Amino acid sequence: MKTTKTKFPTLLMLLFAWMFLIACNDDDDPVPMEEDDIVDVVMASGDFTVLESAVVEADLVTTLKGDGPFTVFAPTDAAFTMFLDDTGMSASDLLGNSSLADILTYHVLAGEVVAADVSAGEVGTVNGASFYVSEDVDGNFWINGSAMVVDTNIEASNGVIHTLDYVIMPPSESIAEIAVGMTTASTPEFTQLVGALQRADLVDAVSGDEGDLTVFTPTDAAFQALYDTNPNWNDYNDIPMETLTAVLTAHVVPARAFSQDLRTGTSLTPLNTDASLAVDLGAGTVGGAALNTGMLNIHATNGVIHVINDVILP
Numbered sequence: 001m002k003t004t005k006t007k008f009p010t011l012l013m014l015l016f017a018w019m020f021l022i023a024c025n026d027d028d029d030p031v032p033m034e035e036d037d038i039v040d041v042v043m044a045s046g047d048f049t050v051l052e053s054a055v056v057e058a059d060l061v062t063t064l065k066g067d068g069p070f071t072v073f074a075p076t077d078a079a080f081t082m083f084l085d086d087t088g089m090s091a092s093d094l095l096g097n098s099s100l101a102d103i104l105t106y107h108v109l110a111g112e113v114v115a116a117d118v119s120a121g122e123v124g125t126v127n128g129a130s131f132y133v134s135e136d137v138d139g140n141f142w143i144n145g146s147a148m149v150v151d152t153n154i155e156a157s158n159g160v161i162h163t164l165d166y167v168i169m170p171p172s173e174s175i176a177e178i179a180v181g182m183t184t185a186s187t188p189e190f191t192q193l194v195g196a197l198q199r200a201d202l203v204d205a206v207s208g209d210e211g212d213l214t215v216f217t218p219t220d221a222a223f224q225a226l227y228d229t230n231p232n233w234n235d236y237n238d239i240p241m242e243t244l245t246a247v248l249t250a251h252v253v254p255a256r257a258f259s260q261d262l263r264t265g266t267s268l269t270p271l272n273t274d275a276s277l278a279v280d281l282g283a284g285t286v287g288g289a290a291l292n293t294g295m296l297n298i299h300a301t302n303g304v305i306h307v308i309n310d311v312i313l314p
Contacts, residue, residue, distance in 0.1 A: 038158055038159055039055065039061055039065050048077065050094075051075060054095060055104065057100060060104060068110075069158055069159040073164050073168070074162070074163055074164065075107070075147070075164045075167045075168075076164070079167055106170045107168060120261070131143050134260035134261045136260040144258070146166050146297055147166035171301045177207070179193060179206075189219060190219070196239075199236060200248055206252065209301040211303060214252070214253040214303055214304050214306065215252050215303060215306070218289070218307075218308050218309075219308070222311050226313075249271040249272035251270065255268075256304055264279055265279070266278075274314060286306070288310065288312065292308060
């Protein structure tokens with residue numbers, strides 16, 4: 001008579017193994033995977049290789065691996081390339097810059113600010129200096145009128161990252177210092193404006209590191225066009241003082257307005273309160289003067305400069 005081999009031993013072994021697994025799962029919780037911090041996210045991305053090198057060179061790795069939370073506005077590699085091209089710097093120049101840590105911390109906020117909480121206005125940075133957020137007519141957010149936020153809410157264990165298409169720099173000169181510096185450039189500019197401000201004793205009004213001003217600065221060619229239409233005026237010295245003061249103060253607005261803050265149909269009130277500067281973005285004009293689109297949002301410690309191709313006559 002044939003005998004049949006029993007399967008009980010095999011079944012019992014499987015049953016004991018199953019019971020052991022259940023007991024282990026009951027006794028021990030699963031070990032959660034550690035979330036990447038801001039430095040981990042930057043290093044894992046292929047878009048931030050220059051930023052990664054800069055953070056290492058500036059000895060900020062330990063800081064940005066800290067508890068935070070932080071909000072980092074991170075320029076991409078393409079943003080750094082554009083910035084270096086514009087400034088005539090090389091990557092090694094940037095990484096060897098003694099102000100590298102200051103530049104990087106200007107991109108960092110203490111605390112976590114998600115995209116929904118970003119709004120136009122002044123924002124204090126870890127650097128100690130402020131940057132300024134603007135919202136354009138299409139709803140895009142810009143910093144200092146030069147860098148657009150192109151991606152948002154990249155989460156990390158110790159904060160959040162938003163991506164920029166340009167590098168932002170804390171300003172180091174006042175409006176007056178920038179204008180005066182341009183008068184001695186290889187291609188001098190603003191010689192007439194600076195001379196007129198000096199004659200009218202208005203240089204101090206646009207000097208210093210404090211304040212929020214927007215100055216629409218006419219080019220030398222704009223002043224020459226004004227002289228050409230007034231036969232008695234050869235330069236700013238020929239303009240009656242009362243008229244000169246009225247004209248100059250019509251170009252200064254006591255508020256920091258980047259080009260992205262401007263809206264068609266609105267008007268800006270300058271220091272000369274008898275004047276009103278109508279904004280027409282379609283025509284590209286403010287107060288009837290044509291904006292020089294290649295020289296807008298020149299950021300200063302006390303405000304912002306927009307170059308114009310005409311002199312505003314109140």
